[in-house]
Every structure is written in C-alpha cells, then in structure tokens.
Amino acid sequence: MGKERNAGEILGKANCLRGCVSGLDFMDDTVTDYEQALLHTGFGKFHYNLLALCGLIYMNTAIGVTIISFVLPVATCDFQMTSSDKGWLTASPMLGMLVGSYFWGCLADTKGRKKVLIATLLGDALCGLISSFSQHFLFFLLIRLLNGFNVAGAMGICFPYLGEFQPTKYREKILCWMEMFWTIGIIVLPLIAWGIIPLDIQFDSKDFTFHSWNLFVAVCALPSLFLGLWLFAFPESPKFLLEVGEPEKALSVLRHMYEKNTGEPQDNFPFTSLVGGKILPTDSVSVRRLKLRRPKELRLLIGEIWTQTKTLCTKPFLRTTILTCLIQFGLTSSYYTLMVWFPELFQRFADFEELNPGAPTSVCDVSSVYTVNRTTIEPDFGAECDSTLQQGVYRNTVIIGLACIPTSFWLPLCVHRLGIKFFLVFGLIAAAAVTIGLYFVQNAMQNLVLSCIFEALTSLSISTVYCVMVDLFPTNLRVMAAALSMTFGRGGALLGNLLFGFLIDFNCVIPIVLFAFMLAVSGLLCILLPSTGNEALA
Known part of the structure; x- marks a missing residue:
C-alpha cells in the first residue's frame, strides 16, 4: 500500500509539473493573441497610409468598371457599334469579373493578399494600355474582358486586406470610409474624360488610328501601374500569415506597424510570440509555398481550394453564403448595368432635346425615337456618323458622383448608431423605388435627379456589402467567400448588360421592372444577415 501511495504521489507531482510547464505560455506576459498584439501596435501613420493605398485601389476599380460608359458613345463610329454591340461591350468586363472573382479569391486565401493584389493591379495596367491601341471591336472587347478579370481581384481583396490590419473597435468604421474613395472615382473619371475626349486628336493611317478616346483609355490604365508598384512597400496581412502557420512573420509585421505608429523601435514591442492561427504538422508544407508550375503542388493547391469551397457550402456557413450570393446578384446586376449606361442615356436625351426643344419624353421613348433616327446612318457608319x-x-456624370458625397459621409459617421444592416436594407429598397421612377421621367433633368439618387443609394450598398463580408467569414475563407458572392454578382451584371443592350431600343420597360424587383428582393434578404461589427476578427 505504501509503495502504491508513493507511486501515486510521484505520478501526481509529474502531472502537476507537466501542467505547470504547459501553462507557462499563458502566464508569460510576452505571449498574446492576435487581437491584443494588434491593439498594442497603436493606430496612426501606418493605418492612414494603408487606408490611402486601399482607398485608391478601390477608387481605381471604380474607374476600371465604369470607363466603358464613356467609350460607348465616342467609339461608336470607330468600331461601328449598334446597341446590341454596346451591350456586348459593357458585358465583356463583367464576364471577366465573373471568372476573375473566384480565381483571384482562391489565390488570395492560399497564396496571400499582397501578392494577388500586385498581380491584379499590374495585369489591369497592362491590359488597359494594350486596349488603348486596339483597332478592331472584337479585340478591344477581348482585352476589356481581361481588364474585368483583373479588376475583380483588386476589388474583392482590398477590403479584407485593409480589414485584417484593423483592431475590432476601428474596423467597421475604417472599412466604411472606403465608400468615399469609390465616390471620388466616380467623380474623377468624367473629369478625366472631359479633359481628354474633347481634344482634337486625329491620327489616321491605312492600318492604324488613334483618337482622343484611345488616349483616355491609356491614361486610365496608369493608376493601376503606380498602385501596384506602391504596394511593394507594404507588408502581407499579419492575420493571414498567422492563419497559414507563419507566426514569426506575422509578429514581424506587427512590430513594423508598432514602429510606424508610435515612432518607437521595434524592440520595444512588448510581445515576442503569438498564439492562435492554424496549427500545421511539422512535415506539412504551407500552401503559400506551393508553386503553380509544379504539378504535384498544383494538385495540393487545388485540393485546398476545393476543401475551402466545400466548407463555404456546408454548415455553419451555408446560409450566409447563399444570402450574400443572392444579395450580390440582385444588387450588382442593377447597379453595374445602369451605371455603365447612364452616359449613353444622357447623350440620347441631349440629342432628342436638341432636335425637339421643350418636348417631354421618357427614357423608353427617347430610346425608341433614337432607333428610328439612326437607321439611315447605321448600315455604313459613313461621313454622317457623329460620335461627339x-x-x-x-457635367451630368460629375453631378452624379457629387451626389454620392453625402451618403459617403453618412455611412462611416452613423454606422455604429444605425447598424450596417440598416444602410443595406434602406439603400436597396429605396433604390428599387427610384428605378421604377426612371420609367416615369419626362425630361433630362428629371432623369438626372433620379440617376443621382440611384447612384448614391446603390454605391452605398455595394461598399456596405464588402464591409459586411469581412466580418461574416473567418480569415481562411474571407476572400474566397467574397469572391464567390462577387461571382454571382458579376453573373447578374453580365446578364443585365446584355439584356439592357438588346431591349433598350425596343422594350425598355422589362429591364427597368426587373432591376427594381431584384433590388427590392436583395434589400429584404439583407434583413436575414447576421449582425456584425462587435466581434473580434476571426
């Protein structure tokens, strides 16, 4: 009995010692979790610079998505475009975005946010410059498809990249300020177009032409190049690094943030180790190190992507995934279609009112009259063709952008009081009512007023959806979830632009009613989304 008691005491002491040793990490003041370490980096210069970078990237995506709206009317003669051709041209970037959203999202959740952002920005710049020299409609359409492919990546990743550097108490408000940069993009684009397109640039030879609109497309490609190069100066998301099993690199980034924000040397950062993140076996290879050119590792990467996709489509994420995909489909199909077509509609109103001063007419009526008036010049697009x-x-497009400024301030200043779901539901339901109102306008001024309200409400909703996505999904699924929902949204935009291009001249009532219905349904679905904004970043 004495030997058994002594053995029991020894075993008990051994277990106590083991428990004490294993608990050292939790008693060590230099070990902490990600959220606490992030709070100790402070909030200052680094975060403001990062907001400026990500905001400019988001502004640049606004330019990339809407640039076609000014190409449509001014390149009509060069490419001999009909309304259906214009529908295909506006749809081509959406098709590229449909494919690119999930492709880049998968890479960003496996290879890193920074690498993919740089690749998309430089790819967008290259495609934009090539498209500016295009001499044939089909080639221009193809290159703009590739532009959309790259823009989708930048648009879907800049929000998670920015959000993962933010402490919980600042994250939602900082993300909401991104809406202001989108608004700036909407204002800047028509100003660039106004400054370049009216220029008398006419270089015509037997095999090559270059006009002012070509220069406009080239100039709009340059910001992507500069932003892609600037991004090299910023680190990878520390939350992502911790998630893929690289806590030392994550800690190095946090120390860099601490130095930039406080002015103190990195050695003064109080923590030397992070807990949490993905626990990888010692013989496991991080997916960040997998090479696409190696077949075996490519299969491992595809397997990881497939695993994460299945996770999104099973509980507890299935309901949220379905909701976000449906909301994106209804919102994006309406927003990107009407936004791209607004300059074309303004041009048609201006042409009609120049020929019929004071005569009332609706959006649908002016389009049908436009069809009758152009039939004599469309077959040969000869000397009578005017693309001025x-x-x-x-002016009207700039006004639309300026109309978005009040809602751009309203969102970040009131998001904590009203809740982000309020902005989604209110914005989408009100936008649906405004869309119906477009059918009843009687002149260009009424059309402009409703267009301003529509743009302000829907652009607010677009940015708010991206903010919500950061909180709804964990780090390893965040970009992929956003990409999946964006894929559905771009599919809706593709269908919307094709439908609008084919029906605007013949029966524009159908797309107007359809867009209003989808906006209303999206608004109602937002009520079912989980509440966000108070939890730590997973």
Missing part, C-alpha cells in the same frame, strides 16, 4: 459627346454628358 455632348458637354452636358460630362
């Missing part, structure tokens, strides 16, 4: 853009089109 009315000055009022630039």
